[in-house]
Amino acid sequence: MRKLLIVLMAVSLFAGCKNTKPINEKLKKSVMENTDFKFVKKKALEVVKTGFNAGDGYGEVWIRDYNTFIELSAEVYPKEELKENLRVFFRLQGEDGNIIDGFIPKEKAVDAEGGYTYIYNDLEPRYCGHKNTVETDQEASLVQAVYKYVKKTGDKDFLKEKIGDKTVADRMEWSMDFLLNHRWSKEYGMIWGATTPDWGDVQHCNPWGVYITKDTKYCVDIYDNAMFLIAIDNLMELVPSKEGKWRSIRNDLAKNTMKYLWDEKNQKFIPHVYLDGSPFPETFNENEIFYHGGTAVAIEAGLLNKEQIKLSLDKMIANVKASGAGSIGLTLYPPYPEGYFENKGMYPYGYQNGGDWTWFGGRMIQQLVKYGFVQEAYEQLLPMTRRVVVNDSFYEWYTEKNEPKGSGTFRGSAGVLYKAIEMLEGAVEK
Template sequence: MKKCTSFLLGLFLLGCTHQKENQELAHRILENQDFREVKKQALEVVKTGFNAGDGYGEVWIRDYNTFIELSAEVFDAKELEKNLLVFFRLQGEDGNIVDGFIPKKKAENVEGGYIYIYSDLEPDYCGHKNTVETDHETSLVQAVYKYIQATGNTEFLQKKVGQSTVAQRMEQAIQFLLDYRWSKEHGLIYGATTADWGDVQHTHPWGVYITEDTHYCVDIYDNAMLLIALDNMMKLLPETKDKWQEIRNTTAENTMATLWNAENQKFIPHVYLEESPYPDDFNENEIYYHGGTAVAIEAGLLNKEQIEVSLNKMVANVKASGAGSIGLTLYPPYPDWAFENKGMYSYGYQNGGDWTWFGGRMIQQLVKNGFVEEAYEQLLPMTQRVVKNDGFYEWYTVDNRPEGSGTFRGSAGVLYKVILLLEEWAESKK
């Protein structure tokens, strides 16, 4: 009896300690002045438009998907709807979705660069598609889901674009991936060889278009994005569940069977449809993909123990590289010779640059999976540099210097959302 009483007392005291620690963390979250400033700045930045940031003329779907919820805080729902409809009006007959769109008049003044896509359904804009990437279709489905979650406008799904409704066009977009980007051998969608979630392939000086030199592969980012899109679509269109649920489940199983390295508790960067573009003495599997891992967690592929291991690896990579945050794209970076695009040098751009745009998504998943204190700790470097540099920069160098657009709306969107998640948790612990 005494042993039982002592055990129960120990549990009670442990619970009290845990409660006190939660309350102290909640207080720190709610009193953090940087968080308040970042939220304020995020709202101001998103008020100014929908393009990715200064230096970008286009509205990109992979970016818009990550700040449409923030846009819903300051824009009327009809404004958000207009942008989504442009993507559907520019949809290809095969179901493919463009990467981004730009006013036709601006496109006429651009020399070289993208091959623009036009449609009779869209009078004002033309589009372009970075064909090396395979996340445009899934990003649009996710963006529609977030739009409806934020506005409650389920009628949008039945809006006609040409002869098809938005709901039908969403399914057509996913079907495009199954028809034209599907590896039967692996039961997964494929794309070109890029760095983690990047849209620059290893070959060609620019690297945004598939060429005869493209090496196709399956990777974790694209397939995790597909899983999230399928989950979103089935929630929006429950009548389609019989069609998509089995594909979703099989894709999840194949993703872990093909891409998860259980021994090293990490995702394999690329599994090639044919041969690797890299020499035999280069061990690509040593590289750890931060962004793809974060999206895999969002897709529900990793359990809590695996999430903790993943976070520990990311933190260790940050320490080893000297980077500023777990937004570090990957580690170690690919050698300078691995990409023809000169901006993809080691620790440059998507090859080891530090991107809040994806680091913030990892932190969102930490909160959602119960790693709240860890989320708070990993968020601090990101919010501190927004305040210090007075802007949401596109990416940071390994020594934490800001690069690219200073009004990168994707960064603003993910930071705003993670702060809201932390504040909601903190309010529940008061």
């Protein structure tokens, strides 16, 4: 009987091996021959050739966007141009080490009531900057962008280059120190920001919502802290001499992030843990909302194991089905109710309140490939690339009906999709 069982098990295993090989070959063929992928990659290169601003709806070069397409820009620009953009961010660095959101030529900057108050620095004669103070990802985004630049070009000497009286490496650490000195919650051992949806930079109060005000409600969230974790890892790899200081900070931050933000029962991240009370009604259960973008970045930061990643993906797919959205780039689900954000563009399924952003969906695809979910990555990538082909452009975001909105040449979307396709192609070739 035992011999028979062993034989049956061997036959079963052999049959399983026979069945998986054709599936893998089929997937490889589907990926390598996908005409949408070829179109998207070609289109992405064309788009980044035309500049560095976030998209045709933006005059500025934004660091959180540049961070996601600097590797693609390296395919079509000499490294000196890529490096010069990074220098501008460092030249406009604040006296406390903080990093701006974006920069624009001085002659195009318009100071106006209700608009940006521009930031100037004697180190930078050509450009001025602005900063959406409700967000806490600018410093991490710049460190990540420098990391990608160095890894892509091999230009380690850039880290030793002096800007003013500090090297690039020291300025990177200075920006991270800003977060510890000015955006740190001692209670939670995490960085804080204003109440914004998922990864967004529009807070609940104020018709515009990008500046901290007296009505701001402070909290810790997954996106900001995951971005910080990635930046710390990048800094330690680029500048090993700084690891002694940052290793314990990184380990404690990762532990606290999971301790306070991971909902073990529901296997999801809690949207916000508030420092001074929630701005929303007591009857509103904010923890019903699942943050797609922050979860994707948390996976990139190494916070979730494979089982948790698969559960997160399943929830994202279920949310897409329930909402009717086009892809797992869906910012969050369900959206915040009408009127919970004063900004008129933040209606349910509008902009960052449930809009569908390839810019973050593409990052989830990258992580699925990285962690071995290649079939799932392929399946979830298809609707993102299809709509680029249909619309002949990389739109900023899409409604729950898959209607394109915002900038039509959104370079962040181009950057993450190009990288996702390359990673997928590399995975099936292996």
